[in-house]
Amino acid sequence: MSNDIQEVKKESSSYATGLGSLESVHVFAPATVANVVCGFDVLGFAVNEPGDEVIMRRKDKPGITISKITGDDGRLPLDPAKNTVSVSVQHYLDSIGSSDIGLDIELHKKMPIGSGLGSSSASTVAGLFAIKTLLGDDTDPMKLLPFAMKGEEMACGHGHADNVAPALLGGFVLIRSYDPLDVVRLPSPKGLYCAIVFPDVDVPTREARQIIRNKIQMKDAVTQWGNIAGLVSGLFMQDVDLIGRSMQDVLVEPVRSMLIPDFYKMREIAMENGAVSFGISGSGPSVFAFTRDEETAKLITQKLQQHLTNIKIGSNGYVSPINDGGPKVIG
Template structure:
């Protein structure tokens, strides 16, 4: 899915219709869906990130403020993934020197949570600038810029977070150099019970633990699991989803970075979860359930277990978010 700059410059931006301001929310995501490393993911209702974008007289893109990041994110517009991607898009449209925007980034989700924090911010920013301009681009045309944001954030331009955050629902990333994003159905009773333990697992470190080579028999098992997940989504076969959402390749390496992982997994599966695993690179974990009630019960029990072991945590329960980013009313 390369960026066709010539095609973008052919888009006519009506400056008289550009909005003065826009406020956008983009959702967190559960990347990998346990067994689909770098290719599967789904969006959730909460948490997520928010961007407020304002049109200003002075040309260029600037960060006005960042909230909720504990001072960890750069204010430099060329280094912050949100503003850098907005600048890239405006440049490709040929209007970077003709328009000025200022950005307020509100982080409602922790950095390094394994819930797609950087992708939610980037998606919110790109969706906001597209809305401000009158929606000249489709979501598919915004996707390469979202992927570039991931490359800037963690050095690897993968789409398993940005695809569901932008498109909503469950997505499959097929292909290598040219992205092919496939939307998959989301069963209505499919819920995620997410627990984010307060431990630090940097994405780069988590990726370095992954084996470069796997046994063919393990690969065949994993392929079968991924195929089972896709089939289960189409047929709304929750038992098949539960049997299929197992990771024998990535989880064994990454689980060692997450305290009490296997204890949490035992709690989840014995309490009715369909499956349990790591969300993205961790440390967040996810219990996939049929229905909200089981997800609520599982996350509560896991959080209680972590607390008795001296580990603070956040918990979230959500159905699959099929909408993706959305425009919010201003509250000021």
């Protein structure tokens, strides 16, 4: 990843002197669904909601400050050395020789922390897109990915890209390789919707990674490879049935599902009500289902939330198509 950062330094060095003309910018970055059932650490896609917002302003005094964080119930640090947004922005500024610039950041969490929906990556991507916009840097947004991965490394101990890449680029992405970093944007069928339900239970990402098996049987590996290939093929062929058949995980889901109350009952409810597929979003506890239309996605979200209410678990629900745009300036 250091080589990727060096490339950004070469391409963006001109912005160290130009620095753009904007004084402030307000950016939204989307939530993401990582793994997409069978694609552990290599597949992810962005959704329209929820997401996070960053307001970034220039200030005269050099250095980065965080003046406000909302929507986090006091859980996130205001210390710029400990917050994923400011840390990733600082890495970016260091790479282009503008480490002495003065910035103030407001972070507005519009999505649950620890939801399995890429909460930290949405915040980080919003911050990086904000500084890119503020400085008038028109290089390829893909160049921000190594810095976003630095934020993920701080958040969960592992700099994976299956959340930050779709949040940054929009759409469906495949992480073909991490060394060297090679990210491929994939097509997706028009009309494909996602029903997402976040049960109000705690499944920390670090702990969810620790329970995954380090060794697997060859027959399970072959099954997983076939499903990943089938899912990618289904996306390119616009074949929703193939997508549904391919979204099966024999490696990670059997273990992580134990951390999510009534996971298999929720799958049954989703499939009985028209879901194409069902699985865990990221490390959980959020679950998601693909559907062929918005109305089915709304119905499944309602049914799943009602089931959780019946077993005395609160939840948030979201319905969205796949977000093709990624982050955007909203003010």
